[in-house]
Amino acid sequence: MPRTQLNSRVDQAVAAEAAGQGRATVTRSLAERAEPDREDAGRAFVEAAADFMRRYESVFAEEFGTERVAH
Template identity: 85%
Template structure:
């Protein structure tokens, strides 16, 4: 498996504790952490999707009906 070098600044104690809680190595814990700003992008996406659904609710209802199916 190819190796990737990660250049990341972390608080050693915080990283050790996070790795211990996850029962994973510190390298894996740091590698799997979210990218900076990823949470903001996720929130923006969900808000945009909700806005889209509200704007086009009548179009969807006309096309597919108003009966909702629980999944």
């Protein structure tokens, strides 16, 4: 998993839960809790980008042509 800086306040109950479940660190516990949100945000971004491309496809075709170039 790539490293992401996460600033969060954690109460002692969360820290105790992480320790009680055998997790290595509270930081790791927080990262695991944030992962689904990050995945949802990534999906939302990709869906919004695809929608944008669909909506403006004709504008791009007019500006740049319809020929696709692979890089």
